[in-house]
Amino acid sequence: MAGKCFSIILSLVLLFTFASVPVSGSDIIRGTGGVVAVVCTDVSGYKEYSAHYNDHFPLGSTVKIYVEASGKTSRDLNTDEYKPSISFELAGTKPPYPPGPGFTASASSSVMTNPDKSQTKRTYAVISFTLSSEEDLEGEYRFRITAKDSNAGGRVIGRTDYITVHAKKDATLYPAVEYHYFNLTIDPNPSMVGSSATVKVNVTNLGGKGNWVNEQVYLVVDGTEVESTNAIRLDQNDEAEVTFTLNDETLGNEPGNTTIAIDDLEEVVIREEANSGSSGSSSSGSTGGNSGSNPAQTPGFEIFGAIIIILFVARSIRHL
Incomplete structure (x- = not known):
């Protein structure tokens, strides 16, 4: 007899325990x-x-609860439609604990899920509430x-x-993003300081x-993160191009x-000394296609060469 009583008590305890365990928000709750x-x-x-996809929501986000129930219908004399009228009331507790302050939310619905002239119909509504954005x-x-059935006195x-x-x-709010990167390019490379x-x-x-x-993407530059110049928001299997601008502030001078x-992509940015412009100034005075590195011939040298040629020709004629 004592053993039978113990079994009954144990069953009641287990039943109460499992009945009071909250259901995960990711399940269909019946x-x-x-x-x-x-x-x-x-x-x-x-x-x-x-x-x-699970029961965790970001701070400051809105939780939506899809709810369904069946209730009595009442005839709309203007449209001859038989409509349900159900109110859905949410009540619970929220952080911080203990004791956990109470909060409520509600929604009501007369949406018909079929056009039948039936005495009872199923309807649905959406209850929503916003989570606190405070980290604590x-x-x-x-x-x-x-x-509650409003057509049946509540x-x-x-x-x-x-x-x-x-x-x-x-x-x-949705399953986490999983970015895959490819085709990392640098232009120009090398570049000048x-x-x-x-x-x-x-x-x-x-x-x-x-x-x-929209969110930024970050490039690691010599151990330091640099933010992309454009933000992206990609659905599953979507693709985009992300751009970063690197200068002396990020690469050094x-x-x-x-x-x-x-x-897992890695490249090397090559920086070279900027041109001083000194070589360009030496060539700025050149003309006729001569570069600054080739000195121009002097008029005296040209005259001396012409005299030598004339004397050589004159001597040749005299010996004829």
Whole structure:
């Protein structure tokens, strides 16, 4: 008898324990009375939503909960449509803990999911709330959703188990981006001290959309990160070209070689001494295609040569 009582008590304890464990926000939550909830990033219609890929959201982001339930319909005398009317109420606690201040959110819906003149219909709505953007308020948001039938005097249709989502500084709304870099080029190379060099690289996103915001890409120049001149926002498998401008501030004002790298790509920027312009000044006075390095012949030398030739010709004639 004692053993049987112990088994019953143990079963009740386990049942209570598992019933009170919050459901992960990345799951489809099926509550009592046919209530369904899904933590989402996007909702476009009835059963058309993008479930969040895990239960972690970035600080300051908006959490969307897609909810469904069935309720009584009432006839619209103007349109002869039979419409449900359901309110969805969210209640829970948020950081900081303890004790965890309470918060609420709600949505209502009379959206018809079919044109039938039936006594009950299913409908859906989207409940949303915004997480705090303060870093010291990272943590767990714990809540449950109750559906009430407005066409039945506010009768409770059903409710979900407790759902949890987590506010995290480094979380992303969508699966994280995964950039793959290729075709790293430098133009010109070599370049002169005092001038700039343009670095370009192609990038493909092999991952998700991340937080789906414009973001800079960083080039490592001799151990220091340099920000790209253009920002990118790439969906999965999208590609773009990223540009960096390097000058004396990033490369130094002395001739030499500087290693640049991004991901597993690496190149060397060659810097040479700028031309002083002294050689150009020596050639500026030359004419007739002569360069400054070839001295011009003097008129006296030309006259002396002509006299020698005349004397040689005259002597030859006299001996004839």
